[in-house]
Amino acid sequence: MRRFDLEHWGKFLLLAIALVALPFLIDAALGRAWVRIIDIALLFVMLALGLNIVVGFAGLLDLGYIAFFAVGAYSYALLASPHFGVHWPFLALLPIGAMFAAVFGVLLGAPTLKLRGDYLAIVTLGFGEIIRIFMNNLNRPVNITNGPQGITLIDPLQVAGFSLSKTYMLGGLTLAPVHLYYFVFLACALLTIFISLRLENSRIGRAWVAIREDELAASAMGINTRNVKLLAFAMGATFGGVAGGLFASFQGFISPESFALLDSIMVLAMVVLGGIGNVGGVVLGAILLTALPEALRYLGPMQEQWLGRVVVDPSGLRMLMFGLALVLIMLFRPAGLWPSKTRQRELAGLTVQPAASGKHDG
Amino acid sequence: MLLEVRGLKVAYGGINAVKGIDLEVRAGELVALIGANGAGKTTTLKALAGLVAPAGGSVRYDGADVTGTPSFELVRHGLALVPEGRGVFPRLTVAENLAMGAYIRDDKAQIAADCEHAYATFPRLAERRAQLAGTLSGGEQQMLAIARALMCRPRLLLLDEPSMGLAPIVVQKIFETIRTVAREGVTLLLIEQNARLALQTCDRGYVMESGLITLSGEAKALLNNPDVRRAYLGE
Numbered sequence: 211m212r213r214f215d216l217e218h219w220g221k222f223l224l225l226a227i228a229l230v231a232l233p234f235l236i237d238a239a240l241g242r243a244w245v246r247i248i249d250i251a252l253l254f255v256m257l258a259l260g261l262n263i264v265v266g267f268a269g270l271l272d273l274g275y276i277a278f279f280a281v282g283a284y285s286y287a288l289l290a291s292p293h294f295g296v297h298w299p300f301l302a303l304l305p306i307g308a309m310f311a312a313v314f315g316v317l318l319g320a321p322t323l324k325l326r327g328d329y330l331a332i333v334t335l336g337f338g339e340i341i342r343i344f345m346n347n348l349n350r351p352v353n354i355t356n357g358p359q360g361i362t363l364i365d366p367l368q369v370a371g372f373s374l375s376k377t378y379m380l381g382g383l384t385l386a387p388v389h390l391y392y393f394v395f396l397a398c399a400l401l402t403i404f405i406s407l408r409l410e411n412s413r414i415g416r417a418w419v420a421i422r423e424d425e426l427a428a429s430a431m432g433i434n435t436r437n438v439k440l441l442a443f444a445m446g447a448t449f450g451g452v453a454g455g456l457f458a459s460f461q462g463f464i465s466p467e468s469f470a471l472l473d474s475i476m477v478l479a480m481v482v483l484g485g486i487g488n489v490g491g492v493v494l495g496a497i498l499l500t501a502l503p504e505a506l507r508y509l510g511p512m513q514e515q516w517l518g519r520v521v522v523d524p525s526g527l528r529m530l531m532f533g534l535a536l537v538l539i540m541l542f543r544p545a546g547l548w549p550s551k552t553r554q555r556e557l558a559g560l561t562v563q564p565a566a567s568g569k570h571d572g
Numbered sequence: 573m574l575l576e577v578r579g580l581k582v583a584y585g586g587i588n589a590v591k592g593i594d595l596e597v598r599a600g601e602l603v604a605l606i607g608a609n610g611a612g613k614t615t616t617l618k619a620l621a622g623l624v625a626p627a628g629g630s631v632r633y634d635g636a637d638v639t640g641t642p643s644f645e646l647v648r649h650g651l652a653l654v655p656e657g658r659g660v661f662p663r664l665t666v667a668e669n670l671a672m673g674a675y676i677r678d679d680k681a682q683i684a685a686d687c688e689h690a691y692a693t694f695p696r697l698a699e700r701r702a703q704l705a706g707t708l709s710g711g712e713q714q715m716l717a718i719a720r721a722l723m724c725r726p727r728l729l730l731l732d733e734p735s736m737g738l739a740p741i742v743v744q745k746i747f748e749t750i751r752t753v754a755r756e757g758v759t760l761l762l763i764e765q766n767a768r769l770a771l772q773t774c775d776r777g778y779v780m781e782s783g784l785i786t787l788s789g790e791a792k793a794l795l796n797n798p799d800v801r802r803a804y805l806g807e
Contacts, residue, residue, distance in 0.1 A: 413675075416671075416672065416675065417675065419661075419664070419672075420661060420672050420675070423661035423662065423663055423664060424659050424660075424661055424662075426623070426655055426659055427655060427659035427660070427661060429623070429642075429643045429644050430621070430623075430643060430647065430652065430653045430654075430655055430659070430721070431647065431672055431673060431675045431676070431720075431724070432643075432644050432647030432648055432675050432676035432724060433644055433675055434642075434644045435644070552663050552664070555663075555665075555704060556663050556704065
């Protein structure tokens with residue numbers, strides 16, 4: 211067991227205070243729009259960690275991951291909006307969305323069990339598109355998803371009469387919906403991080419590593435590769451489904467447009483850029499890749515201020531800078547900004563210090 | 573009888589790789605299955621280890637019918653395979669590879685003891701315990717693959733071409749290792765292209781040719797068999 215001494219608790223307390231104060235500080239310094247961006251970033255932390263289970267831990271390249279986000283979002287939206295006139299409580303919908311996504315995870319996983327690498331990537335890419343196109347077209351003959359118009363007026367989160375869509379006053383503090391959602395998303399993201407860390411060091415985590423390294427050898431070790439792979443798909447999808455439900459309630463509106471291939475690639479970029487397989491790195495990647503493109507919006511006003519006019523359209527520049535950042539990071543930090551132990555070892559000359567118990571020096 | 577194979581057939585698509593073979597391994601024996609490239613040796617071993625489903629025939633292991641039982645279950649019953657081309661986990665350390673070998677076990681103290689035993693048997697692995705398996709030499713990787721398979725405490729160990737791609741002096745060492753493992757009470761069935769060394773090491777042998785077993789018997793007798801000498805020993 212790890213020792214929790216005073217210093218440790220002190221750090222923990224400081225971090226907790228910082229996380230609680232963060233939305234209010236950002237609100238004061240940068241404005242409410244940025245609190246909203248932080249909220250979205252937390253959702254992407256959950257998504258990226260879910261994909262990290264599939265891609266980082268189990269080594270299964272999934273290019274259609276956003277589909278599970280979509281499944282979670284639509285299952286929430288359909289059961290908590292005027293579209294069907296159904297308004298189920300949030301606490302019931304969260305597990306339903308998670309379960310739905312897990313079922314879809316297995317549905318996708320089952321036919322792809324024998325595929326790997328490029329082939330798996332192509333099939334998952336197709337799956338992601340199928341889900342989006344279904345959402346787009348399931349408005350005829352029976353209107354289920356309302357097609358490209360999407361679903362509006364989705365219920366906000368509401369627990370025991372306490373709605374997150376209202377503004378509350380707490381002493382001198384204004385608690386706007388973005389602040390309230392921040393705390394819900396933070397709790398969910400922290401739970402996701404905790405589960406990811408526990409999974410990584412568990413028996414099932416070791417089985418995923420074995421499959422990632424060599425599937426045949428893994429089954430020779432007594433690992434039921436079929437079940438373990440399906441479990442990776444299901445767990446990854448569950449994270450995505452929960453994030454999707456939260457997203458739907460937060461936005462109040464969803465349409466198939468939010469679940470395109472580019473979004474799948476974006477989440478994958480977060481995982482790879484941050485440090486594939488490393489929970490901390492993936493969290494960092496998700497936050498950076500959500501916040502950076504937003505920060506680049508300021509390039510427009512900045513040009514006006516310094517050059518007197520907008521020379522380069524910031525929206526065009528954003529994608530350019532974004533692409534450049536990706537290329538540079540992959541060139542100079544190929545294992546990601548905060549690489550996993552395995553990747554670090556692999557890239558750092560391949561030998562590591564002998565283990566503590568090593569009497570023989572290599 | 574630890575392993576009893578009757579009329580085993582394996583087919584890939586329309587091609588019959590193994591066309592009905594009988595094979596037996598008694599507890600404590602060291603048995604070799606020799607034959608040329610493409611004779612169906614690896615396919616036979618894969619079918620025995622539960623990695624491919626047989627098209628016909630039966631496999632009995634330890635008195636129970638295990639025909640078509642998947643490999644991950646066979647491992648739990650003590651039937652382990654060292655795959656062709658060694659199949660170590662290249663980006664994990666030697667120690668992590670060994671730990672993975674004990675995946676089906678949860679007796680931590682015993683696993684640690686077995687790990688130390690493996691290091692005692694293979695001192696080279698002890699020296700390199702913190703090194704990534706992918707950076708080991710071919711011979712060391714083969715030793716690691718054998719040591720890792722032993723971590724699940726098998727009763728019957730299937731070895732797929734332990735000498736493949738190794739220098740002659742390293743091959744000698746590997747076969748010494750195999751004899752050590754056999755002396756410790758593990759029953760072994762190995763397939764080899766290096767017929768001479770395999771027959772010199774083992775108790776009994778089978779000769780396989782295009783999907784069928786053409787000869788079988790005591791290893792010494794096979795070594796002196798003129799057909800074997802001509803076809804496999806280059807005389």
